[in-house]
Amino acid sequence: xxxxxxxxxxxxxxxxxxxxxxxxxxxxxxxxxxxxxxxxxxxxxxxxxxxxxxxxxxxxxxxxxxxxxxxxxxxxxxxxxxxxxxxxxxxxxxxxxxxxxxxxxxxxxxxxxxxxxxxxxxxxxxxxxxxxxxxxxxxxxxxxxxxxxxxxxxxxxxxxxxxxxxxxxxxxxxxxxxxxxxxxxxxxxxxxxxxxxxxxxxxxxxxxxxxxxxxxxxxxxxxxxxxxxxxxxxxxxxxxxxxxxxxxxxxxxxxxxxxxxxxxxxxxxxxxxxxxxxxxxxxxxxxxxxxxxxxxxxxxxxxxxx
Amino acid sequence: xxxxxxxxxxxxxxxxxxxxxxxxxxxxxxxxxxxxxxxxxxxxxxxxxxxxxxxxxxxxxxxxxxxxxxxxxxxxxxxxxxxxxxxxxxxxxxxxxxxxxxxxxxxxxxxxxxxxxxxxxxxxxxxxxxxxxxxxxxxxxxxxxxxxxxxxxxxxxxxxxxxxxxxxxxxxxxxxxxxxxxxxxxxxxxxxxxxxxxxxxxxxxxxxxxxxxxxxxxxxxxxxxxxxxxxxxxxxxxxxxxxxxxx
Numbered sequence: 001x002x003x004x005x006x007x008x009x010x011x012x013x014x015x016x017x018x019x020x021x022x023x024x025x026x027x028x029x030x031x032x033x034x035x036x037x038x039x040x041x042x043x044x045x046x047x048x049x050x051x052x053x054x055x056x057x058x059x060x061x062x063x064x065x066x067x068x069x070x071x072x073x074x075x076x077x078x079x080x081x082x083x084x085x086x087x088x089x090x091x092x093x094x095x096x097x098x099x100x101x102x103x104x105x106x107x108x109x110x111x112x113x114x115x116x117x118x119x120x121x122x123x124x125x126x127x128x129x130x131x132x133x134x135x136x137x138x139x140x141x142x143x144x145x146x147x148x149x150x151x152x153x154x155x156x157x158x159x160x161x162x163x164x165x166x167x168x169x170x171x172x173x174x175x176x177x178x179x180x181x182x183x184x185x186x187x188x189x190x191x192x193x194x195x196x197x198x199x200x201x202x203x204x205x206x207x208x209x210x211x212x213x214x215x216x217x218x219x220x221x222x223x224x225x226x227x228x229x230x231x232x233x234x235x236x237x238x239x240x241x242x243x244x245x246x247x248x249x250x251x252x253x254x255x256x257x258x259x260x261x262x263x264x265x266x267x268x269x270x271x272x273x274x275x276x277x278x279x280x281x282x283x284x285x286x287x288x289x290x291x292x293x294x295x296x297x298x299x300x301x302x303x304x305x306x
Numbered sequence: 307x308x309x310x311x312x313x314x315x316x317x318x319x320x321x322x323x324x325x326x327x328x329x330x331x332x333x334x335x336x337x338x339x340x341x342x343x344x345x346x347x348x349x350x351x352x353x354x355x356x357x358x359x360x361x362x363x364x365x366x367x368x369x370x371x372x373x374x375x376x377x378x379x380x381x382x383x384x385x386x387x388x389x390x391x392x393x394x395x396x397x398x399x400x401x402x403x404x405x406x407x408x409x410x411x412x413x414x415x416x417x418x419x420x421x422x423x424x425x426x427x428x429x430x431x432x433x434x435x436x437x438x439x440x441x442x443x444x445x446x447x448x449x450x451x452x453x454x455x456x457x458x459x460x461x462x463x464x465x466x467x468x469x470x471x472x473x474x475x476x477x478x479x480x481x482x483x484x485x486x487x488x489x490x491x492x493x494x495x496x497x498x499x500x501x502x503x504x505x506x507x508x509x510x511x512x513x514x515x516x517x518x519x520x521x522x523x524x525x526x527x528x529x530x531x532x533x534x535x536x537x538x539x540x541x542x543x544x545x546x547x548x549x550x551x552x553x
Contacts, residue, residue, distance in 0.1 A: 011550065048406050051546050072408050080406035084399035088318070090325045102314045103407045131325075147403065157406075 001026055002047070002155070002186065006056030009042050016042045018210045019056065024203070029177065029187045031201030033194065033298060038207045040190040041083065044157050047188065049074050061154060076104065079148030083159040083190075085140045089133030093124055093143045096132055097150050104151035111150070118146040122176065138169025145176055156180060158189045162196060174200055194294040206301040213301040221292045224300045226250070226262040228290040229270055233257055234283040243276040257285075307416070311409045315417025316424070319391055323425065332386060333425055336379055337433030344372045345440035352448055362449060369441065370516040371509055373459050376430050376437070377466045378502045384426035384471040385498060388478035389491035391418045396486060396552065405545045415543045419475045426471050434463055457518045465525040473528055474498035476535045483542050483552045501528070 002024035009017040017039035024030040032040050045051045047058055049071035061077055063070035087096050094115060101111040119125040122142040127135070132143055141161070148156060158177065162170035177187055177200055191197050197204050198217045206213040206220075213220055221227075233240065236254055244252060248269065250262040263269045266289050277284060323329050348365065395401045404414065438454035445453050474495060481494030505524055508514045541547065 045402075045549060050402065050405050051549055072410075075406060075408040078406065080403055082399070082402040082406075084402070086398060086400035086403045088322060088400060089398055090322050091318075095321060099314070099318045100403075100407060103311065103409055144403070 001062075002030075002058065002060050002188070004047070004056075004058040007043070007046060007053055007058055008055045009039070009046055009051070010054045015209060017046070017207075020207075020211050021056075022205055022211060022214055024186060024188060026186055027181065027184050028202040029181050029189060029200050031189045031191055031197040031204045032207050033191060033197050033204055034207035035192065035302060039209050040192075040207055041159055043207070044080075044159050044188065044190055048078055048080050048157050050080075076151070077154045079151070079153035079156045081141075081144050081148045081156070081158045081161055083163060085144040087132045087140055087143055087147075090131055092129045093119065093132055093135070093139075093146075094128040096143055097147045100147050101150045106151055114150050114152070115146070118149055121179075122146055122172075136169070138165055138172060141165060141169065141173055142176075145173065149180070153185070155186045155188065158187065158191075160190055160192070162191070162193060170196070194298050198294040206298060208302050213297075217294065217297075220297050220301070221294070224292075224297045226264055227266060227292055229261050229263045229266055229273065230286075230288040230290060231259045231261070231273065231277065231284060232286040232288075233259065233277065234285060237280075237282070239280045240277055240282040243280045243282075244273060247272050247276045307410060307412050309416075311413040312416040312420060315409070315414055316420040319387075319418060319421030320425075322394070323387070323421070329387070329390070333383060333429045336382065337376075337429045338436070340372075340375055340379060341433040341436035342440065344375070344437060345444045348441065349444045352444065365445060365448065366453065367515070369445070369453055370458055371506065372437075372441075373434075373462050374466075374502075374506060374509070374516055374521075376434050377462055377470050378499065378506070379433070380426050380430045380467045381470045381474045381498050381502055382496075383429060384422045385474040385478050385495040386492055387426065388418065388422035388475040389482055389495050390488045391421060392479060392482035393485065393488040393491045396482070397488075401548055405548065411544050412540065415479065415539065418479075419472075422475050422478070423468075423471050427467060430467055431463065434459070458516065458521055461518055461521040461525060466521060466528065469525055469528040469532055470498070470502065472532045473535070476532065476539045479539050480535075480542050483547070 004020050004022050007017060007020040008015070020043060032043060034040050042051070046053045046065060047060065049065055053066060058065045060074050063074050065071055065074060088099070091099070097115050097118070098111065101115065106114065116125065119128050122145065124139065124142055124146070127139070132140055135143065161173050161177065165173065174196060177189065180187055189197070189201065202216060203214065204217055204220060205211050213224060215223065234257070236257055236259065241252070241254065241259075244259065244261065248261060253260040261273060270287065270289075274284060274287065348368065351365070395404070438459065442452040442454055477498045478491060478495035481497075482491045485491045485494060505514070509516050514520055
């Protein structure tokens with residue numbers, strides 16, 4: 001478990017991260033969403049014991065990031081894939097990972113086995129001896145992932161893992177993250193890719209220096225942004241609009257022959273709306289339900305409006 | 307502090323150095339140029355002019371100054387390696403993942419320092435061995451004895467060269483935090499070269515002579531500067547500074 005309690009970081013007078021409080025359960029994927037400068041990287045750096053916190057604390061596997069002794073232990077049980085892969089371009093893929101394996105004090109035979117397993121799983125075994133400087137961005141990202149996994153960490157931190165990757169490479173990375181979850185690892189992902197967050201995260205925190213929202217993607221959609229009901233009519237008249245306004249105070253937009261109405265509970269509200277339309281002679285052609293997109297949810301949380 | 311962690315980092319640096327031909331040439335060419343060039347120069351002086359008894363003093367003075375060159379070469383070699391090692395990590399943005407491992411800042415800096423120290427020191431020792439052997443052959447007939455090894459040479463090699471290398475590594479580390487390419491870091495770290503060059507100029511204009519005592523004093527001063535600069539290096543190479551204030 002990861003417990004974050006009032007975690008704050010200031011640089012001089014500038015508040016980079018302000019009083020974060022949340023939990024990450026074992027084996028879940030937690031995504032931190034936020035605009036540039038929201039404090040996502042600073043948060044990961046504090047949790048990975050790379051930089052100190054100004055106030056508050058976080059406990060990772062019951063170890064405190066504010067204890068110097070614990071921070072060294074935390075670094076043994078975490079793996080970090082930073083925004084920049086940070087590989088030694090002159091060294092081979094194997095050499096890069098082997099170097100980290102040695103730093104984690106993995107016995108040689110075990111290290112060899114781990115590296116072989118990881119490189120085979122990521123499809124890099126055949127090119128293990130090539131300098132990583134010759135690799136594509138996607139291949140480098142895979143090496144960075146293998147490097148972060150070489151010591152079989154319990155918790156993994158990913159900072160923008162698919163930024164600057166082509167869609168195919170991004171999918172490989174996302175699949176790898178999902179595989180790690182299947183293996184029981186706890187994963188913390190910083191991203192501003194909303195689609196990615198929705199697809200892979202169990203819980204999403206939306207950060208704008210402060211944590212402005214937190215929950216599962218579904219929970220955030222339900223609480224932060226209303227859904228929309230789209231009713232297509234043969235003809236839209238003022239009488240029909242008035243009839244709807246009489247039964248619903250929700251936002252209503254008229255788009256040609258379509259009415260777009262914000263709804264919170266479609267199952268209860270839609271029959272009332274249809275009833276109101278038909279009661280004044282309106283003829284319904286089609287009814288569609290639109291769920292809020294993650295983008296709408298995100299913008300609502302970050303800007304405070306939809 | 308774990309020396310084995312530092313050594314793992316040193317080995318990684320060696321692996322990178324081995325793959326960089328320019329660095330290998332750099333380590334070979336400069337010291338070997340002195341090893342062979344200086345005896346050749348003395349051979350030319352001895353054979354190209356009539357040497358009187360007083361010229362022996364002139365020759366031995368030259369040999370002392372030449373020995374000092376090796377301290378200067380050591381500073382140049384180690385500055386280059388240290389600057390490349392740290393700025394190279396900055397360019398490749400590899401410090402952040404490295405800092406996330408259970409390795410302390412001091413272990414990282416020690417590993418990097420050793421990777422600059424060992425090849426520079428080894429190259430200078432080897433080059434000096436060749437130099438001393440050749441110079442003894444060239445000057446034996448004139449002097450009537452083997453000039454090397456002597457106390458001054460021992461002080462230069464075992465005291466001045468090591469403390470000079472440490473100074474250059476410290477300056478390289480500090481300057482590396484301010485720049486984003488190895489060449490700039492190397493140029494900045496050449497500050498370490500200035501005191502050595504100044505000493506050489508002072509000997510040339512006969513303000514000081516490079517006796518064993520003078521060399522001991524110079525070594526002591528450089529060692530004191532090394533010690534004084536160490537806290538600044540540790541402060542500069544702290545993970546907090548690297549990730550939040552380094553350019």
